[in-house]
Amino acid sequence: MKKRNRIKKNDDFQAVFKKGKSMANRQFVIYMLDNHEEKEFRLGLSVSKKIGNAVTRNRVKRLIRQIFQEEKESLQTGRDYIVIARKPAAEMSYEEVKSSLFHLFRKTSMHKKKKNPGS
Template sequence: MKKRNRIKKNEDFQKVFKNGKSMANRQFVIYILDRPEEKEFRLGLSVSKKVGKAVVRNKIKRLIRQVFLEEKENIAKGKDYVIIARKPAADMNYHEVRKSLFHLFYKTNIYLKSKKNKVNES
């Protein structure tokens, strides 16, 4: 992911937490903040030490980034997304992470393709 697509500063994270909407499933929590003035979305990741050691946390972050990278054309622009990984995410492979994130994408209506197309791709 390019630097302009990342959320790194604590104040940006806090703005999304405070003003954004959230949705969750067993593995992830997603916070979404509208930023209509922006042309692209930004992504912030948070994986607690409770989830696992550094290797596990970095693996989860890599998998999440990969899903967003592959689906960036189909994800709503002009928003900030913060993904928080929960403990069950530590035991997931790429396909499980993708499926779980897609579940959240559809619950929050940020995925631009129809559900029928997604089923055919998987």
């Protein structure tokens, strides 16, 4: 994940939390906020110490980043996303994390609208 695609500053996090919309399932919470100044999306991650030790937390963050990296072409640009991992995410495999995040992608319509070739 490139540096320009990351949210690191507390002010940026707070802006997304206060002004953005959120959607959640048992494993993750996703906050999103339109940010038209950016040409690409930006991603912030929050994985609490309640999830587990540093190895576990870093593994969860790596899996989330990987899924966003693979889906970057189909995700809407000009948005800030913050993903908060919940406790069950610590024991999940890559496929389970992916299906859980895709569930939220569908609920929040994060994917770009596909153009209908027939119309």
